Amino acid sequence: MNEHFRPVALEHASRLINxxxxxxxxxxxxxxxxxxxxxWSMPVEFTPPRIAVVVDKSTFTRQLIMASGVFGLCIPGAGxxxxxxxxxxxxxxxxxxxSRYGIEVRPGPVLGLPVIEAGCAAWLECRLxxxxxxxxxxxxxxxxxxAAAADDRIFANGHWSVRDxxxxxxxxxxxxxxxxxxxxxxxxxxxx
Amino acid sequence: MNEHFRPVALEHASRLINxxxxxxxxxxxxxxxxxxxxxWSMPVEFTPPRIAVVVDKSTFTRQLIMASGVFGLCIPGAGxxxxxxxxxxxxxxxxxxxSRYGIEVRPGPVLGLPVIEAGCAAWLECRLxxxxxxxxxxxxxxxxxxAAAADDRIFANGHWSVRDxxxxxxxxxxxxxxxxxxxxxxxxxxxx
Numbered sequence: 001m002n003e004h005f006r007p008v009a010l011e012h013a014s015r016l017i018n019x020x021x022x023x024x025x026x027x028x029x030x031x032x033x034x035x036x037x038x039x040w041s042m043p044v045e046f047t048p049p050r051i052a053v054v055v056d057k058s059t060f061t062r063q064l065i066m067a068s069g070v071f072g073l074c075i076p077g078a079g080x081x082x083x084x085x086x087x088x089x090x091x092x093x094x095x096x097x098x099s100r101y102g103i104e105v106r107p108g109p110v111l112g113l114p115v116i117e118a119g120c121a122a123w124l125e126c127r128l129x130x131x132x133x134x135x136x137x138x139x140x141x142x143x144x145x146x147a148a149a150a151d152d153r154i155f156a157n158g159h160w161s162v163r164d165x166x167x168x169x170x171x172x173x174x175x176x177x178x179x180x181x182x183x184x185x186x187x188x189x190x191x192x
Numbered sequence: 193m194n195e196h197f198r199p200v201a202l203e204h205a206s207r208l209i210n211x212x213x214x215x216x217x218x219x220x221x222x223x224x225x226x227x228x229x230x231x232w233s234m235p236v237e238f239t240p241p242r243i244a245v246v247v248d249k250s251t252f253t254r255q256l257i258m259a260s261g262v263f264g265l266c267i268p269g270a271g272x273x274x275x276x277x278x279x280x281x282x283x284x285x286x287x288x289x290x291s292r293y294g295i296e297v298r299p300g301p302v303l304g305l306p307v308i309e310a311g312c313a314a315w316l317e318c319r320l321x322x323x324x325x326x327x328x329x330x331x332x333x334x335x336x337x338x339a340a341a342a343d344d345r346i347f348a349n350g351h352w353s354v355r356d357x358x359x360x361x362x363x364x365x366x367x368x369x370x371x372x373x374x375x376x377x378x379x380x381x382x383x384x
Contacts, residue, residue: 019365020212085381173211183373189277
């Protein structure tokens with residue numbers, strides 16, 4: 001539990017992944033649970049907040065999601081780059097990754113999914129919207145966000161606040177092969 | 193035409209949007225053409241290279257894509273933040289945005305779509321894969337990438353090279369309301 005985490009209003013939930021961060025997908029079904037990294041996710045709707053994420057059909061995470069119909073998206077900060085790459089490079093079929101990497105979790109408030117707060121900027125609890133065709137053809141899973149929270153040192157009142165003094169919580173954007181761009185400096189565009 | 197642009201092998205095309213940059217969607221049908229900004233896109237498959245992008249059904253871009261079955265994704269560099277916000281805040285139904293904003297284009301090599309090179313890091317030409325249900329329910333358009341190119345000052349040999357000396361080509365990641373995070377410094381994760 002991280003004292004800096006605050007609930008995010010559902011109408012602002014899409015902003016948490018609007019800028020394309022790499023996420024950690026958490027899942028649980030029965031006595032099994034897992035966490036993997038996913039670079040491919042995006043919002044698809046503001047209200048109700050809906051997202052899409054690509055989870056390969058060969059993964060343990062996909063198996064758990066299909067069994068439970070729910071999953072979490074946790075948004076790692078820059079300080080978790082090594083962990084993000086690690087959980088994206090190993091399978092939960094070979095042993096529980098939370099234990100292996102010492103990842104502390106708490107149960108999400110609505111779905112009870114394991115969510116990660118230490119070192120993460122935010123998390124979302126999501127309920128799968130079954131779309132068998134796109135799941136099969138594109139490994140693309142659609143879902144509705146039913147709860148969200150963020151570390152108020154980097155996201156508060158519905159807005160990101162990316163500053164020099166919260167660098168460890170800046171989001172990671174996977175360029176490939178374990179190289180991540182950090183979403184650091186902010187540019188404010190002129191009003192058109 | 194930008195002398196720094198080089199073709200990107202199709203097996204590397206997904207890397208161009210792997211890290212979640214905001215893109216400019218270009219489209220053309222008959223005598224009409226358009227450009228809009230889109231924050232919500234992602235790869236869904238490496239080979240063949242396939243992507244998904246959310247284009248609201250009310251937009252002029254969506255109308256042109258449905259008429260032509262093709263579209264372009266251009267990846268603006270940080271120097272185009274104002275332009276990106278501008279073309280994302282106005283409609284092509286109110287007049288040609290390329291002319292209005294002085295955007296220079298060239299025809300893409302495979303589909304002949306208008307692609308933008310000045311100030312952009314890369315572009316992709318995409319052929320829509322018709323998925324009427326997901327287009328309708330989630331405004332999500334799937335497509336196959338049929339050609340891609342990148343400015344070799346920031347993407348070469350299949351890899352991004354984000355450095356201090358190519359800051360104007362660093363990608364933009366929309367946080368909301370015209371605020372963009374710039375994907376600047378690169379973190380190399382330890383091998384797990």
